[in-house]
Amino acid sequence: MRTHGWSGSAPASDDEAVARILAAAGKAIDERGAEISIADVARTLGVTRQTVYRYFPSxxxxxxxxxxxxxxxxxxxxxxxxxxxxxxxxxxxxxxxxxxxxxxxxxxxxxxxxxxxxxxxxxxxxxxxxxxxxxxxxxxxxxxxxxxxxxxxxxxxxxxxxxxxxxxxxxxxxxxxxxxxxxxxxxxxxxxxxxxxxxxxx
Missing domain, CATH: 1.10.357 (Tetracycline Repressor; domain 2)
Structure with missing residues:
Protein backbone atom coordinates (compact mmCIF):
# COMPACT_ATOMS: atom_id res chain seq x y z
CA MET A 1 0.00 0.00 0.00
CA ARG A 2 1.32 3.42 -0.90
CA THR A 3 1.75 5.85 1.94
CA HIS A 4 1.99 9.19 0.19
CA GLY A 5 -0.97 11.49 -0.17
CA TRP A 6 -4.09 10.85 1.88
CA SER A 7 -4.04 14.49 3.02
CA GLY A 8 -1.04 13.74 5.23
CA SER A 9 -2.66 10.85 7.11
CA ALA A 10 -1.96 7.55 5.39
CA PRO A 11 -4.17 4.53 6.18
CA ALA A 12 -2.57 1.78 8.24
CA SER A 13 -3.79 -1.03 5.95
CA ASP A 14 -5.50 -1.77 2.65
CA ASP A 15 -8.74 -2.40 4.55
CA GLU A 16 -8.58 1.07 6.05
CA ALA A 17 -7.81 2.54 2.63
CA VAL A 18 -10.88 0.84 1.15
CA ALA A 19 -13.04 2.02 4.05
CA ARG A 20 -11.90 5.61 3.57
CA ILE A 21 -12.48 5.45 -0.19
CA LEU A 22 -15.98 4.07 0.35
CA ALA A 23 -16.74 6.74 2.94
CA ALA A 24 -15.63 9.48 0.53
CA ALA A 25 -17.63 7.91 -2.29
CA GLY A 26 -20.66 7.67 0.00
CA LYS A 27 -20.52 11.37 0.77
CA ALA A 28 -20.17 12.16 -2.93
CA ILE A 29 -23.21 9.98 -3.75
CA ASP A 30 -25.21 11.80 -1.06
CA GLU A 31 -24.38 15.07 -2.76
CA ARG A 32 -24.58 14.15 -6.45
CA GLY A 33 -26.01 10.66 -6.81
CA ALA A 34 -24.35 8.54 -9.49
CA GLU A 35 -22.77 11.59 -11.11
CA ILE A 36 -19.41 11.14 -9.42
CA SER A 37 -16.02 10.12 -10.74
CA ILE A 38 -12.84 8.51 -9.48
CA ALA A 39 -11.24 11.95 -9.75
CA ASP A 40 -13.83 13.45 -7.36
CA VAL A 41 -13.14 10.80 -4.74
CA ALA A 42 -9.38 11.02 -5.17
CA ARG A 43 -9.48 14.79 -4.76
CA THR A 44 -11.50 14.48 -1.55
CA LEU A 45 -8.99 12.01 -0.10
CA GLY A 46 -5.91 13.91 -1.24
CA VAL A 47 -4.63 11.04 -3.38
CA THR A 48 -4.12 10.42 -7.09
CA ARG A 49 -6.70 8.69 -9.27
CA GLN A 50 -4.23 5.83 -9.68
CA THR A 51 -4.36 5.22 -5.93
CA VAL A 52 -8.14 4.79 -6.05
CA TYR A 53 -7.84 2.60 -9.16
CA ARG A 54 -5.64 0.21 -7.17
CA TYR A 55 -8.73 -0.72 -5.16
CA PHE A 56 -11.56 -0.08 -7.64
CA PRO A 57 -11.00 -0.59 -11.38
CA SER A 58 -13.72 1.81 -12.51
Missing amino acids: TDALLVAAAVHAADDFLERVADHVRGMHDPVDAVTEAVATALEWLPKDKHIGLLIAPGRPNAHTESVTSDVALQFANSMVRRFDVDWAAHGFTDAELDELAEHLLRIIQSFVIDPGRPPRTGQALRDYLRRWVAGAIVPPATPR
Missing part, protein backbone atom coordinates in the same frame (compact mmCIF):
# COMPACT_ATOMS: atom_id res chain seq x y z
CA THR A 59 -16.22 4.39 -11.32
CA ASP A 60 -19.00 1.83 -11.79
CA ALA A 61 -17.20 -0.67 -9.55
CA LEU A 62 -16.79 2.03 -6.91
CA LEU A 63 -20.47 3.02 -7.15
CA VAL A 64 -21.64 -0.57 -6.69
CA ALA A 65 -19.23 -1.13 -3.79
CA ALA A 66 -20.39 2.07 -2.08
CA ALA A 67 -24.03 1.06 -2.54
CA VAL A 68 -23.39 -2.40 -1.10
CA HIS A 69 -21.54 -0.77 1.80
CA ALA A 70 -24.67 1.29 2.57
CA ALA A 71 -27.14 -1.55 1.99
CA ASP A 72 -26.70 -3.25 5.34
CA ASP A 73 -27.88 -0.20 7.27
CA PHE A 74 -30.90 0.17 4.95
CA LEU A 75 -31.82 -3.50 5.38
CA GLU A 76 -31.48 -3.30 9.14
CA ARG A 77 -33.82 -0.31 9.25
CA VAL A 78 -36.40 -2.16 7.14
CA ALA A 79 -36.03 -5.27 9.33
CA ASP A 80 -36.50 -3.17 12.47
CA HIS A 81 -39.59 -1.57 10.94
CA VAL A 82 -41.29 -4.93 10.30
CA ARG A 83 -40.02 -6.67 13.42
CA GLY A 84 -42.78 -8.58 15.16
CA MET A 85 -44.67 -9.29 11.92
CA HIS A 86 -44.69 -13.09 11.75
CA ASP A 87 -47.23 -13.46 8.95
CA PRO A 88 -45.52 -13.59 5.52
CA VAL A 89 -48.22 -11.46 3.87
CA ASP A 90 -47.99 -8.74 6.53
CA ALA A 91 -44.19 -8.71 6.45
CA VAL A 92 -43.90 -8.64 2.65
CA THR A 93 -46.57 -5.96 2.26
CA GLU A 94 -45.06 -3.61 4.81
CA ALA A 95 -41.41 -4.24 3.87
CA VAL A 96 -41.94 -3.61 0.14
CA ALA A 97 -44.08 -0.53 0.80
CA THR A 98 -41.52 0.83 3.25
CA ALA A 99 -38.62 0.15 0.88
CA LEU A 100 -40.46 1.99 -1.90
CA GLU A 101 -41.14 4.94 0.41
CA TRP A 102 -37.53 5.14 1.60
CA LEU A 103 -35.78 4.50 -1.72
CA PRO A 104 -36.26 8.02 -3.18
CA LYS A 105 -34.41 9.41 -0.16
CA ASP A 106 -31.57 6.90 -0.39
CA LYS A 107 -29.36 7.49 -3.40
CA HIS A 108 -27.09 4.56 -2.49
CA ILE A 109 -29.69 1.78 -2.59
CA GLY A 110 -31.17 3.24 -5.75
CA LEU A 111 -27.90 2.36 -7.47
CA LEU A 112 -28.50 -1.30 -6.60
CA ILE A 113 -32.21 -1.48 -7.33
CA ALA A 114 -32.64 0.69 -10.41
CA PRO A 115 -31.71 -1.22 -13.59
CA GLY A 116 -29.86 0.34 -16.50
CA ARG A 117 -26.29 0.92 -15.37
CA PRO A 118 -24.03 2.43 -18.04
CA ASN A 119 -22.55 -0.78 -19.43
CA ALA A 120 -23.49 -4.44 -19.77
CA HIS A 121 -20.83 -5.75 -17.40
CA THR A 122 -21.86 -3.45 -14.56
CA GLU A 123 -25.52 -4.10 -15.32
CA SER A 124 -25.01 -7.82 -14.76
CA VAL A 125 -22.96 -7.22 -11.61
CA THR A 126 -25.58 -4.85 -10.26
CA SER A 127 -28.30 -7.40 -11.02
CA ASP A 128 -26.46 -10.06 -9.02
CA VAL A 129 -25.91 -7.65 -6.15
CA ALA A 130 -29.54 -6.54 -6.27
CA LEU A 131 -30.66 -10.16 -5.96
CA GLN A 132 -28.39 -10.56 -2.93
CA PHE A 133 -29.96 -7.41 -1.50
CA ALA A 134 -33.48 -8.79 -1.96
CA ASN A 135 -32.47 -12.17 -0.54
CA SER A 136 -31.01 -10.55 2.54
CA MET A 137 -34.15 -8.46 3.02
CA VAL A 138 -36.47 -11.48 2.88
CA ARG A 139 -34.34 -13.51 5.27
CA ARG A 140 -34.29 -10.70 7.83
CA PHE A 141 -38.06 -10.75 8.19
CA ASP A 142 -39.37 -11.96 11.54
CA VAL A 143 -41.02 -14.86 9.69
CA ASP A 144 -40.44 -18.58 10.20
CA TRP A 145 -40.32 -19.37 6.50
CA ALA A 146 -39.63 -23.07 7.03
CA ALA A 147 -42.71 -23.38 9.25
CA HIS A 148 -44.73 -21.86 6.40
CA GLY A 149 -43.40 -24.49 4.01
CA PHE A 150 -40.82 -22.42 2.12
CA THR A 151 -37.52 -23.98 1.06
CA ASP A 152 -34.34 -21.99 0.44
CA ALA A 153 -34.88 -22.27 -3.32
CA GLU A 154 -38.42 -20.91 -2.98
CA LEU A 155 -37.17 -18.04 -0.83
CA ASP A 156 -34.68 -17.24 -3.60
CA GLU A 157 -37.57 -17.07 -6.06
CA LEU A 158 -39.63 -14.95 -3.68
CA ALA A 159 -36.72 -12.52 -3.29
CA GLU A 160 -36.39 -12.30 -7.08
CA HIS A 161 -40.14 -11.70 -7.44
CA LEU A 162 -40.11 -8.91 -4.84
CA LEU A 163 -37.06 -7.34 -6.50
CA ARG A 164 -38.90 -7.30 -9.82
CA ILE A 165 -41.90 -5.65 -8.16
CA ILE A 166 -39.71 -3.02 -6.48
CA GLN A 167 -37.83 -2.32 -9.71
CA SER A 168 -41.08 -1.88 -11.65
CA PHE A 169 -42.30 0.70 -9.12
CA VAL A 170 -38.93 2.48 -9.23
CA ILE A 171 -39.12 2.72 -13.04
CA ASP A 172 -42.77 3.80 -13.09
CA PRO A 173 -44.43 4.63 -9.74
CA GLY A 174 -47.83 4.94 -11.45
CA ARG A 175 -50.09 7.81 -12.43
CA PRO A 176 -50.69 9.03 -9.84
CA PRO A 177 -48.15 7.18 -7.70
CA ARG A 178 -49.67 5.03 -4.97
CA THR A 179 -48.59 5.97 -1.48
CA GLY A 180 -49.46 5.16 2.12
CA GLN A 181 -52.42 2.87 2.64
CA ALA A 182 -53.31 2.78 -1.06
CA LEU A 183 -49.86 1.35 -1.82
CA ARG A 184 -50.19 -1.20 0.96
CA ASP A 185 -53.68 -2.24 -0.16
CA TYR A 186 -52.40 -2.77 -3.71
CA LEU A 187 -49.39 -4.79 -2.56
CA ARG A 188 -51.50 -6.90 -0.21
CA ARG A 189 -54.07 -7.63 -2.93
CA TRP A 190 -51.79 -8.34 -5.89
CA VAL A 191 -48.30 -9.07 -4.54
CA ALA A 192 -48.44 -10.37 -0.98
CA GLY A 193 -51.74 -12.07 -1.76
CA ALA A 194 -49.82 -14.41 -4.07
CA ILE A 195 -47.61 -15.60 -1.22
CA VAL A 196 -49.18 -18.89 -0.22
CA PRO A 197 -47.48 -21.94 1.25
CA PRO A 198 -45.81 -23.85 -1.61
CA ALA A 199 -47.61 -26.91 -2.91
CA THR A 200 -46.76 -30.23 -1.32
CA PRO A 201 -43.94 -31.85 -3.36
CA ARG A 202 -45.17 -34.51 -5.74
Whole structure:
Protein backbone atom coordinates (compact mmCIF):
# COMPACT_ATOMS: atom_id res chain seq x y z
CA MET A 1 0.00 0.00 0.00
CA ARG A 2 1.32 3.42 -0.90
CA THR A 3 1.75 5.85 1.94
CA HIS A 4 1.99 9.19 0.19
CA GLY A 5 -0.97 11.49 -0.17
CA TRP A 6 -4.09 10.85 1.88
CA SER A 7 -4.04 14.49 3.02
CA GLY A 8 -1.04 13.74 5.23
CA SER A 9 -2.66 10.85 7.11
CA ALA A 10 -1.96 7.55 5.39
CA PRO A 11 -4.17 4.53 6.18
CA ALA A 12 -2.57 1.78 8.24
CA SER A 13 -3.79 -1.03 5.95
CA ASP A 14 -5.50 -1.77 2.65
CA ASP A 15 -8.74 -2.40 4.55
CA GLU A 16 -8.58 1.07 6.05
CA ALA A 17 -7.81 2.54 2.63
CA VAL A 18 -10.88 0.84 1.15
CA ALA A 19 -13.04 2.02 4.05
CA ARG A 20 -11.90 5.61 3.57
CA ILE A 21 -12.48 5.45 -0.19
CA LEU A 22 -15.98 4.07 0.35
CA ALA A 23 -16.74 6.74 2.94
CA ALA A 24 -15.63 9.48 0.53
CA ALA A 25 -17.63 7.91 -2.29
CA GLY A 26 -20.66 7.67 0.00
CA LYS A 27 -20.52 11.37 0.77
CA ALA A 28 -20.17 12.16 -2.93
CA ILE A 29 -23.21 9.98 -3.75
CA ASP A 30 -25.21 11.80 -1.06
CA GLU A 31 -24.38 15.07 -2.76
CA ARG A 32 -24.58 14.15 -6.45
CA GLY A 33 -26.01 10.66 -6.81
CA ALA A 34 -24.35 8.54 -9.49
CA GLU A 35 -22.77 11.59 -11.11
CA ILE A 36 -19.41 11.14 -9.42
CA SER A 37 -16.02 10.12 -10.74
CA ILE A 38 -12.84 8.51 -9.48
CA ALA A 39 -11.24 11.95 -9.75
CA ASP A 40 -13.83 13.45 -7.36
CA VAL A 41 -13.14 10.80 -4.74
CA ALA A 42 -9.38 11.02 -5.17
CA ARG A 43 -9.48 14.79 -4.76
CA THR A 44 -11.50 14.48 -1.55
CA LEU A 45 -8.99 12.01 -0.10
CA GLY A 46 -5.91 13.91 -1.24
CA VAL A 47 -4.63 11.04 -3.38
CA THR A 48 -4.12 10.42 -7.09
CA ARG A 49 -6.70 8.69 -9.27
CA GLN A 50 -4.23 5.83 -9.68
CA THR A 51 -4.36 5.22 -5.93
CA VAL A 52 -8.14 4.79 -6.05
CA TYR A 53 -7.84 2.60 -9.16
CA ARG A 54 -5.64 0.21 -7.17
CA TYR A 55 -8.73 -0.72 -5.16
CA PHE A 56 -11.56 -0.08 -7.64
CA PRO A 57 -11.00 -0.59 -11.38
CA SER A 58 -13.72 1.81 -12.51
CA THR A 59 -16.22 4.39 -11.32
CA ASP A 60 -19.00 1.83 -11.79
CA ALA A 61 -17.20 -0.67 -9.55
CA LEU A 62 -16.79 2.03 -6.91
CA LEU A 63 -20.47 3.02 -7.15
CA VAL A 64 -21.64 -0.57 -6.69
CA ALA A 65 -19.23 -1.13 -3.79
CA ALA A 66 -20.39 2.07 -2.08
CA ALA A 67 -24.03 1.06 -2.54
CA VAL A 68 -23.39 -2.40 -1.10
CA HIS A 69 -21.54 -0.77 1.80
CA ALA A 70 -24.67 1.29 2.57
CA ALA A 71 -27.14 -1.55 1.99
CA ASP A 72 -26.70 -3.25 5.34
CA ASP A 73 -27.88 -0.20 7.27
CA PHE A 74 -30.90 0.17 4.95
CA LEU A 75 -31.82 -3.50 5.38
CA GLU A 76 -31.48 -3.30 9.14
CA ARG A 77 -33.82 -0.31 9.25
CA VAL A 78 -36.40 -2.16 7.14
CA ALA A 79 -36.03 -5.27 9.33
CA ASP A 80 -36.50 -3.17 12.47
CA HIS A 81 -39.59 -1.57 10.94
CA VAL A 82 -41.29 -4.93 10.30
CA ARG A 83 -40.02 -6.67 13.42
CA GLY A 84 -42.78 -8.58 15.16
CA MET A 85 -44.67 -9.29 11.92
CA HIS A 86 -44.69 -13.09 11.75
CA ASP A 87 -47.23 -13.46 8.95
CA PRO A 88 -45.52 -13.59 5.52
CA VAL A 89 -48.22 -11.46 3.87
CA ASP A 90 -47.99 -8.74 6.53
CA ALA A 91 -44.19 -8.71 6.45
CA VAL A 92 -43.90 -8.64 2.65
CA THR A 93 -46.57 -5.96 2.26
CA GLU A 94 -45.06 -3.61 4.81
CA ALA A 95 -41.41 -4.24 3.87
CA VAL A 96 -41.94 -3.61 0.14
CA ALA A 97 -44.08 -0.53 0.80
CA THR A 98 -41.52 0.83 3.25
CA ALA A 99 -38.62 0.15 0.88
CA LEU A 100 -40.46 1.99 -1.90
CA GLU A 101 -41.14 4.94 0.41
CA TRP A 102 -37.53 5.14 1.60
CA LEU A 103 -35.78 4.50 -1.72
CA PRO A 104 -36.26 8.02 -3.18
CA LYS A 105 -34.41 9.41 -0.16
CA ASP A 106 -31.57 6.90 -0.39
CA LYS A 107 -29.36 7.49 -3.40
CA HIS A 108 -27.09 4.56 -2.49
CA ILE A 109 -29.69 1.78 -2.59
CA GLY A 110 -31.17 3.24 -5.75
CA LEU A 111 -27.90 2.36 -7.47
CA LEU A 112 -28.50 -1.30 -6.60
CA ILE A 113 -32.21 -1.48 -7.33
CA ALA A 114 -32.64 0.69 -10.41
CA PRO A 115 -31.71 -1.22 -13.59
CA GLY A 116 -29.86 0.34 -16.50
CA ARG A 117 -26.29 0.92 -15.37
CA PRO A 118 -24.03 2.43 -18.04
CA ASN A 119 -22.55 -0.78 -19.43
CA ALA A 120 -23.49 -4.44 -19.77
CA HIS A 121 -20.83 -5.75 -17.40
CA THR A 122 -21.86 -3.45 -14.56
CA GLU A 123 -25.52 -4.10 -15.32
CA SER A 124 -25.01 -7.82 -14.76
CA VAL A 125 -22.96 -7.22 -11.61
CA THR A 126 -25.58 -4.85 -10.26
CA SER A 127 -28.30 -7.40 -11.02
CA ASP A 128 -26.46 -10.06 -9.02
CA VAL A 129 -25.91 -7.65 -6.15
CA ALA A 130 -29.54 -6.54 -6.27
CA LEU A 131 -30.66 -10.16 -5.96
CA GLN A 132 -28.39 -10.56 -2.93
CA PHE A 133 -29.96 -7.41 -1.50
CA ALA A 134 -33.48 -8.79 -1.96
CA ASN A 135 -32.47 -12.17 -0.54
CA SER A 136 -31.01 -10.55 2.54
CA MET A 137 -34.15 -8.46 3.02
CA VAL A 138 -36.47 -11.48 2.88
CA ARG A 139 -34.34 -13.51 5.27
CA ARG A 140 -34.29 -10.70 7.83
CA PHE A 141 -38.06 -10.75 8.19
CA ASP A 142 -39.37 -11.96 11.54
CA VAL A 143 -41.02 -14.86 9.69
CA ASP A 144 -40.44 -18.58 10.20
CA TRP A 145 -40.32 -19.37 6.50
CA ALA A 146 -39.63 -23.07 7.03
CA ALA A 147 -42.71 -23.38 9.25
CA HIS A 148 -44.73 -21.86 6.40
CA GLY A 149 -43.40 -24.49 4.01
CA PHE A 150 -40.82 -22.42 2.12
CA THR A 151 -37.52 -23.98 1.06
CA ASP A 152 -34.34 -21.99 0.44
CA ALA A 153 -34.88 -22.27 -3.32
CA GLU A 154 -38.42 -20.91 -2.98
CA LEU A 155 -37.17 -18.04 -0.83
CA ASP A 156 -34.68 -17.24 -3.60
CA GLU A 157 -37.57 -17.07 -6.06
CA LEU A 158 -39.63 -14.95 -3.68
CA ALA A 159 -36.72 -12.52 -3.29
CA GLU A 160 -36.39 -12.30 -7.08
CA HIS A 161 -40.14 -11.70 -7.44
CA LEU A 162 -40.11 -8.91 -4.84
CA LEU A 163 -37.06 -7.34 -6.50
CA ARG A 164 -38.90 -7.30 -9.82
CA ILE A 165 -41.90 -5.65 -8.16
CA ILE A 166 -39.71 -3.02 -6.48
CA GLN A 167 -37.83 -2.32 -9.71
CA SER A 168 -41.08 -1.88 -11.65
CA PHE A 169 -42.30 0.70 -9.12
CA VAL A 170 -38.93 2.48 -9.23
CA ILE A 171 -39.12 2.72 -13.04
CA ASP A 172 -42.77 3.80 -13.09
CA PRO A 173 -44.43 4.63 -9.74
CA GLY A 174 -47.83 4.94 -11.45
CA ARG A 175 -50.09 7.81 -12.43
CA PRO A 176 -50.69 9.03 -9.84
CA PRO A 177 -48.15 7.18 -7.70
CA ARG A 178 -49.67 5.03 -4.97
CA THR A 179 -48.59 5.97 -1.48
CA GLY A 180 -49.46 5.16 2.12
CA GLN A 181 -52.42 2.87 2.64
CA ALA A 182 -53.31 2.78 -1.06
CA LEU A 183 -49.86 1.35 -1.82
CA ARG A 184 -50.19 -1.20 0.96
CA ASP A 185 -53.68 -2.24 -0.16
CA TYR A 186 -52.40 -2.77 -3.71
CA LEU A 187 -49.39 -4.79 -2.56
CA ARG A 188 -51.50 -6.90 -0.21
CA ARG A 189 -54.07 -7.63 -2.93
CA TRP A 190 -51.79 -8.34 -5.89
CA VAL A 191 -48.30 -9.07 -4.54
CA ALA A 192 -48.44 -10.37 -0.98
CA GLY A 193 -51.74 -12.07 -1.76
CA ALA A 194 -49.82 -14.41 -4.07
CA ILE A 195 -47.61 -15.60 -1.22
CA VAL A 196 -49.18 -18.89 -0.22
CA PRO A 197 -47.48 -21.94 1.25
CA PRO A 198 -45.81 -23.85 -1.61
CA ALA A 199 -47.61 -26.91 -2.91
CA THR A 200 -46.76 -30.23 -1.32
CA PRO A 201 -43.94 -31.85 -3.36
CA ARG A 202 -45.17 -34.51 -5.74
